[in-house]
Amino acid sequence: SDGLQTDIIGRKIYYFNTIDSTQNFALRLSEWPHENGSVIIAKKQTRGRGRLNRKWVSPSGGIWLSVLLKPNFDSSHTSLFPMATSLALSIAIKKILKIDTQLKWPNDLTINDKKVAGILIDASIESNKIEYLIIGVGINFQVKPSAITRQIKNQNYGVATLVEKENNSQVKLVQQFLLELEHVYNQIMSGHVSNIQQKWIKRSSTIGKNITATTTTEVLRGKAIGIDKTGALLLSKDGKIQKLLAADISYKT
Ligand code: BT5
Structure with missing residues (x-):
């Protein structure tokens, strides 16, 4: 965590070589106190999942992580998180790797219409209050697209991956992403959502199509x-x- 500049997100970081799914681990953590902002990172997932329980292929090398948040606001904000998270990741990739990504509604980051990252939000809501939010992020980093595509059955798009530019760029990318995520999170908490939306639209490949x-x-x-x-x-x-x-x-x- 050397070099991490956040206040809440990443105060605790759990690392795994192999895990079933960082999302599942975060789900178990959500029952414990003092875990707001905890981050779970794995080198490899054996049962990574996407939306609607679809399979998320997670070989070694990629960035597979979950962020557990226990925000104190009403549930109407939940639906903004896919957008806010994909924006935060797109900004971090641009800053650290100097690569442009496009945002495809609701939760994809693409390069030339090929998916380079996906986002999954699990939330528990009790009487309009959010109990917890688990933000899952899968980034294809230093993995061969073919290692992923051969494990995907009904494929309707290509897969892109990011490559290491310089030593440590994977760590820097994660740190920058957590910082950008905390930034959009604070904006949502303080009601400044139009800013997030305008920035999302600028990077989106969806609007107008x-x-x-x-x-x-x-x-x-x-x-x-x-x-x-x-x-x-x-x-x-x-x-x-x-x-x-x-x-x-x-x-x-
Ligand atoms: C997503 O779902 O894009 C959300 C992915 C979230 C993964 C992270 S990794 C850390 C955390 N722990 C987890 O277990 N999950 C989260 P969705 O939009 O439903 O897209 C799923 C579809 O993407 C699959 O049906 C495949 O077609 C395709 N796919 C699977 N693995 C891929 C990969 N590595 N890269 C690109 N596409 C992939």
């Missing part, structure tokens, strides 16, 4: 015209505007 959105119940086609203040995607279709809270989107229509 015709998209196909697949939700758990339907497939929708339309034009992505913006996001609302909760982070929902606004889809324009036959002159009507529809709000999407969760979906998988594709730029093929």
Whole structure:
């Protein structure tokens, strides 16, 4: 943790060589006191997961981490975290590795439309209060795309990876990401969300595109015209505007 400049996030860091999923470990930690801001990092995950329990391929070399937060605000902010986290990561990658990434709603970071990182938020909400938030981040770093793609079945996009620029850039990237995450977290806590949204839109590849959105119940086609203040995607279709809270989107229509 030498060089880490945060106040809350990363006060405790748990390292593992191999773990089932950093997300699962964070879930167990959430029951303990004094774990607000704890970070769990693993070199390799045997059962990394994505949204809807999809498999997240996590070979050695990548950055697989979870951040446990126990924020004291109401649950309406929860939906902003995928956006805020992907923005924080995109900024950190730019600062440390000098690489531009694009943000694909709701939670992907891409390079040339290939997925380089994914974000998963697990939350527990009790009577409108957030008990805990677990922010899971998977970054393909120093891994061969083929090591990942051969383990993905129904693949509808390519995979990109980041490579080490100089000694220590992996550590620096993690530290910078935690700092940027704390920054957006504080902005959400103090209600400054429009700033996050404007920055997210600037880096987004989604807004303005015709998209196909697949939700758990339907497939929708339309034009992505913006996001609302909760982070929902606004889809324009036959002159009507529809709000999407969760979906998988594709730029093929
Ligand atoms: C995500 O899900 O993108 C969220 C990924 C979160 C992973 C982190 S790692 C640390 C923490 N611990 C965990 O167990 N998870 C979190 P989703 O949008 O549902 O995307 C999942 C889909 O991405 C899969 O169905 C595959 O098609 C594809 N995929 C799997 N592994 C990949 C990889 N390493 N790189 C790019 N795409 C991948």
